[in-house]
Amino acid sequence: MIMTPATAVPKLLLFLTAAFQGEAFGGIKRSGREWSEQAAGVAVEAERAVKMVRQVMKGPARDRTLTFSLDTTLPATVRDAISSLSQFQSPVTDSLHVALFFNLSHQTINLGSVTHPPRHLLLVSLRSGHDVTSLLTQPWLSGVQSLALVTPVSGSLATYTLLPFCSPSLHYLGHWSPHTFTTWESLFPDRFLNTCHTVFHVALKLEDPPYFYRRRLHSQPVGVSVNILRALSTKLNFSYDVTEDSLDGTWGVLEGGEWSGLLGMVNRGEYNFTGNGFIKSWERREAFDFGEPIYQDKVSVFLKKPVSVQAWMDLVRPFSVGVWAALLVALLLSSAFFTLQARVQRSNMSVTSLYLVRVLLSQSTPPSGQPRSRLLVSVWLLVCLIITSAFTSNLVGIFTTNTFPAPITSLSQLAAQTTIRLTTPDYGSFTSNRMKRAEDDVSLRRFQGRIDLFPLQCEAVAGMTAGTHGFVEVATHTMIMLTTKYKKRNWYRVKEAFLTVEMSWVYKKGTAWKTKLDENIKWLKYTGVIEQWYKMELQHLDVGKKRQGRGKGVNDDPDTTGGRGRPLTTSHLQGLFFLLGLAWVFSIVVFLLEKTHEKMCCSFCPIGSVPPPFHLTPDSLTPPS
Ligand SMILES: *[C@@H]1O[C@H](CO)[C@@H](O)[C@H](O)[C@H]1NC(C)=O
Ligand SMILES: *[C@@H]1O[C@H](CO)[C@@H](O)[C@H](O)[C@H]1NC(C)=O
Ligand SMILES: *[C@@H]1O[C@H](CO)[C@@H](O)[C@H](O)[C@H]1NC(C)=O
Numbered sequence: 001m002i003m004t005p006a007t008a009v010p011k012l013l014l015f016l017t018a019a020f021q022g023e024a025f026g027g028i029k030r031s032g033r034e035w036s037e038q039a040a041g042v043a044v045e046a047e048r049a050v051k052m053v054r055q056v057m058k059g060p061a062r063d064r065t066l067t068f069s070l071d072t073t074l075p076a077t078v079r080d081a082i083s084s085l086s087q088f089q090s091p092v093t094d095s096l097h098v099a100l101f102f103n104l105s106h107q108t109i110n111l112g113s114v115t116h117p118p119r120h121l122l123l124v125s126l127r128s129g130h131d132v133t134s135l136l137t138q139p140w141l142s143g144v145q146s147l148a149l150v151t152p153v154s155g156s157l158a159t160y161t162l163l164p165f166c167s168p169s170l171h172y173l174g175h176w177s178p179h180t181f182t183t184w185e186s187l188f189p190d191r192f193l194n195t196c197h198t199v200f201h202v203a204l205k206l207e208d209p210p211y212f213y214r215r216r217l218h219s220q221p222v223g224v225s226v227n228i229l230r231a232l233s234t235k236l237n238f239s240y241d242v243t244e245d246s247l248d249g250t251w252g253v254l255e256g257g258e259w260s261g262l263l264g265m266v267n268r269g270e271y272n273f274t275g276n277g278f279i280k281s282w283e284r285r286e287a288f289d290f291g292e293p294i295y296q297d298k299v300s301v302f303l304k305k306p307v308s309v310q311a312w313m314d315l316v317r318p319f320s321v322g323v324w325a326a327l328l329v330a331l332l333l334s335s336a337f338f339t340l341q342a343r344v345q346r347s348n349m350s351v352t353s354l355y356l357v358r359v360l361l362s363q364s365t366p367p368s369g370q371p372r373s374r375l376l377v378s379v380w381l382l383v384c385l386i387i388t389s390a391f392t393s394n395l396v397g398i399f400t401t402n403t404f405p406a407p408i409t410s411l412s413q414l415a416a417q418t419t420i421r422l423t424t425p426d427y428g429s430f431t432s433n434r435m436k437r438a439e440d441d442v443s444l445r446r447f448q449g450r451i452d453l454f455p456l457q458c459e460a461v462a463g464m465t466a467g468t469h470g471f472v473e474v475a476t477h478t479m480i481m482l483t484t485k486y487k488k489r490n491w492y493r494v495k496e497a498f499l500t501v502e503m504s505w506v507y508k509k510g511t512a513w514k515t516k517l518d519e520n521i522k523w524l525k526y527t528g529v530i531e532q533w534y535k536m537e538l539q540h541l542d543v544g545k546k547r548q549g550r551g552k553g554v555n556d557d558p559d560t561t562g563g564r565g566r567p568l569t570t571s572h573l574q575g576l577f578f579l580l581g582l583a584w585v586f587s588i589v590v591f592l593l594e595k596t597h598e599k600m601c602c603s604f605c606p607i608g609s610v611p612p613p614f615h616l617t618p619d620s621l622t623p624p625s
Pocket of ligand 2: 194236237
């Protein structure tokens with residue numbers, strides 16, 4: 001129940017006094033002398049406790065909301081009356097929870113659970129004679145961050161807290177006095193400041209570059225996680241030991257109420273936290289505490305890089321089919337007009353066409369004898385100038401960029417095609433879990449029925465390299481793995497990602513001391529140290545660098561790499577050689593035909609009807625007088 005400080009205490013005080021003076025205890029009082037004596041004692045203690053709480057509200061907790069809990073072993077009438085005073089039921093974050101009790105146990109006092117303990121808790125005992133250590137070391141209190149106990153000891157109130165890392169862990173703060181406890185920090189000192197050289201057991205799994213991996217087969221594991229652990233242990237004076245794999249080799253999923261893999265080891269309390277980054281999912285958040293996010297990443301799809309367009313097509317590609325067709329029509333029409341004009345010259349269509357094509361191929365034309373046709377020729381020259389310049393510029397453009405069939409850049413494009421299915425290895429990762437339940441997932445639903453999970457990573461990668469599957473996983477990890485482990489280069493990442501995720505270390509639910517690590521991880525993050533470590537690991541792994549010969553849109557990481565200049569090779573000129581080959585074949589055929597059917601040749605080229613053969617000699621360029 002929650003009461004504002006202004007109203008709560010006077011009401012509580014009034015009520016407790018009234019209750020202990022006989023009204024609420026009426027039923028019990030009648031049952032025996034002993035009880036009434038105890039009740040009277042309790043009333044005195046209660047009065048003193050409430051006075052103390054009032055001082056706490058004026059002193060250490062002056063700018064906080066207070067939430068009260070009462071022992072259920074208090075007579076029902078007392079509790080009913082208190083709950084009728086409460087107006088709100090939801091706890092306020094960062095409020096100070098005050099619990100008044102005779103006997104403190106999880107059952108008798110409603111303080112939330114191990115999974116949702118109050119953050120700041122002031123325990124006020126209404127009787128003396130508690131075993132203070134066993135009282136404070138109850139497991140369900142382990143998630144409380146700021147903890148203090150006030151208990152009557154020989155006529156006055158003593159104040160204790162628990163330092164969980166040290167031994168002996170009970171810490172006496174002094175006798176209660178509003179003058180000694182004036183600030184929040186004096187009543188609730190940082191219980192985790194001194195780790196007293198605790199040894200943390202860190203659950204880590206190898207093959208998680210750049211976080212935790214081996215550079216060579218038997219070398220020491222390295223990575224961003226190792227660096228962070230080392231920095232934290234120096235700063236906070238703890239030591240740690242690590243594992244290198246989970247018992248079953250998986251990351252951990254919830255199966256039949258039990259967590260498997262790395263997460264299971266933390267959940268069962270065998271290890272204190274994971275040093276690998278985990279992504280928050282719904283059921284993970286229910287079962288674990290997540291630390292400060294260490295890095296942001298994306299869950300992306302990786303596809304086989306499309307085979308580049310055949311280079312011999314390069315000569316055709318400057319113009320679209322429409323332009324080529326229009327050009328052909330223009331040539332035919334011009335030829336027709338020319339032929340009409342040149343009729344007197346006994347010229348024919350094939351000859352005029354050849355005459356016009358010369359300009360297109362950047363050859364000069366022999367002078368036309370017809371003054372009237374000069375107008376047409378000059379227009380045709382202008383057309384040819386534009387067409388040849390456009391063709392040349394586009395060809396240059398094509399030679400300087402590597403071109404591929406348009407890569408898939410968005411998830412809707414991927415969903416629209418039907419040949420590529422999605423895959424991920426089924427090792428209990430966040431992604432595989434999500435893909436198993438694609439029907440619940442907005443972005444994955446459209447791929448339903450097109451998802452295959454392979455038991456092994458290499459099978460999923462093989463699906464990707466065969467072009468049948470898109471590999472879905474956390475991007476950084478996959479990029480590194482494809483480059484270093486599988487030595488694959490022919491892949492690209494679809495620009496639109498499924499989702500952006502944050503990787504955090506994972507702690508057992510109700511781990512209060514994680515805030516200590518979080519503070520320092522936050523500090524490392526804000527000062528850019530983690531980012532720098534991350535970059536250094538990537539550099540070491542030779543990932544994310546610009547590489548030669550990669551075109552825009554199709555490379556390891558479209559965000560970071562771009563096209564870069566590259567020299568032309570003979571393969572780029574395939575188109576020319578292709579044409580040359582065709583020309584040779586054609587000329588050989590013509591040669592053979594000429595040799596065998598001389599008459600046929602004559603019908604091809606009526607001698608005398610054509611302008612004289614063209615030679616690249618200076619005088620052919622001068623117009624005839
Ligand atoms: C509180 O604990 C004491 C000692 O353990 C016990 O004698 C007493 O019965 C308990 N009172 C209640 C109300 O549970
Ligand atoms: C860590 O230990 C050293 C020496 O044992 C001590 O001087 C230092 O204050 C400790 N630091 C913390 C944060 O406890
Ligand atoms: C760490 O885990 C071990 C069990 O492996 C446990 O005994 C210990 O109390 C844990 N340490 C902390 C600070 O929770």
